[in-house]
Amino acid sequence: MRKLCTLELFSARRVQSFRRIREEAVANLVASLTAAAAGETSVDLTRMASTVTSAITTRAAFGKAQELTDAANFMVVVDNISVLDQIIDEHKSRRTRAATTKDDRHGSYKEDLVDVLLNLQEKQVDLELFLAGIETSATTIEWTMSEMINNSRVLQMAQEEVRQVYGDDGQNHIDEASLDQLNYLDMVIAESLRLHPPGPLLLPRENGNQKVELSSYEVPINTKVIVNVWAINRDPRYWKEAERFLPERFMDYSIDYKGTDFQFIPFGAGRRMCPGVSFGMAIVKLTLANLLFHFDWVLPAGQKSIDMTECFGMTLRKQYALHLIPVSYNRVPFE
Numbered sequence: 001m002r003k004l005c006t007l008e009l010f011s012a013r014r015v016q017s018f019r020r021i022r023e024e025a026v027a028n029l030v031a032s033l034t035a036a037a038a039g040e041t042s043v044d045l046t047r048m049a050s051t052v053t054s055a056i057t058t059r060a061a062f063g064k065a066q067e068l069t070d071a072a073n074f075m076v077v078v079d080n081i082s083v084l085d086q087i088i089d090e091h092k093s094r095r096t097r098a099a100t101t102k103d104d105r106h107g108s109y110k111e112d113l114v115d116v117l118l119n120l121q122e123k124q125v126d127l128e129l130f131l132a133g134i135e136t137s138a139t140t141i142e143w144t145m146s147e148m149i150n151n152s153r154v155l156q157m158a159q160e161e162v163r164q165v166y167g168d169d170g171q172n173h174i175d176e177a178s179l180d181q182l183n184y185l186d187m188v189i190a191e192s193l194r195l196h197p198p199g200p201l202l203l204p205r206e207n208g209n210q211k212v213e214l215s216s217y218e219v220p221i222n223t224k225v226i227v228n229v230w231a232i233n234r235d236p237r238y239w240k241e242a243e244r245f246l247p248e249r250f251m252d253y254s255i256d257y258k259g260t261d262f263q264f265i266p267f268g269a270g271r272r273m274c275p276g277v278s279f280g281m282a283i284v285k286l287t288l289a290n291l292l293f294h295f296d297w298v299l300p301a302g303q304k305s306i307d308m309t310e311c312f313g314m315t316l317r318k319q320y321a322l323h324l325i326p327v328s329y330n331r332v333p334f335e
Helices: 002-009 012-017 019-038 045-062 071-079 081-101 113-119 128-150 152-167 183-195 229-233 277-294
Strands: 212-214 217-219 295-298 310-312 316-318 323-328
Touching (some): 019 277, 045 128, 045 277, 128 183, 152 183, 183 277, 277 295
Antiparallel strands (some): 212 217, 310 316
16 A cells, blocks of 8 residues: 555655645645734644644645644544545546546546545555644644744744745745755754654554564564654664754754664654655645744743643644744735
8 A cells, every 4th residue: 555655645746736735725824824923913833733734635635625723633534434425425426527528638627636545446545644644744843843932043044044045036935946945944844853753653563473583682473563763763872962952963964754764764664654754744844934934933921932741642742732923024025
């Protein structure tokens, strides 16, 4: 199934095909934040991150955005069979009409991820695969913003980079065209993933009927093994000042999420690696770039720092929602 996901569902071509969806959803987020900034009001960035990631993911998967503002409870949505049945029935009807009327010849029929899933239905690809990405992407955005707020130097450097790349030519919006130039932001995201991997414990893997010997350890047959990514990412044997948020540690470190370096595997490795990494990271980077470009950020009155207490659930979340006051950055007016 993972091979199908890589080749069909999350290929570079298909992820790129959802670029407009990502840009439109993030533009809506910026508009909402701009309105809040005008009123000098605090916003629940945790909820807003969930809203934008769910809008992108459900529109890519179902062809239209769904109201899944609480990504933490997305399994409730998955279990709501009537909703998913309706979506799937709509797609089947639309596919039938397109085949009958030949509408697809004129480009009026646009294939989304549910269409691909229906094409692969006999392979038993699960819709939950897409909904799972909502919480992991939203959580990464939340943790990264929290770390930057608590580290003003990092926040300033990240903002300066984004505004230099996108501000010099008079742009008033952030698209994906120049995201690859945001090298420092890449390091910030990587450091956030190191300290706060979305899945702190990888899914269990059973070694079957084969005994495995690793260093001085022996894993008996039919043993389920769980990898503690959170502990690896904070191991002082591999990371200098392991508890410190220091994006510069990745300056001379090739950042990739392919699981080739076992000291940094926030999304797993090998055949068990998360197949939707490129889809999720595209959402994370575009959203963060917009938050950094359009706004300065202020803590609510009386708050000196962000509480970084962790709450373990389906993902590693913050125990307390992230509330911040956006201040519009006016060098390049937002339209």
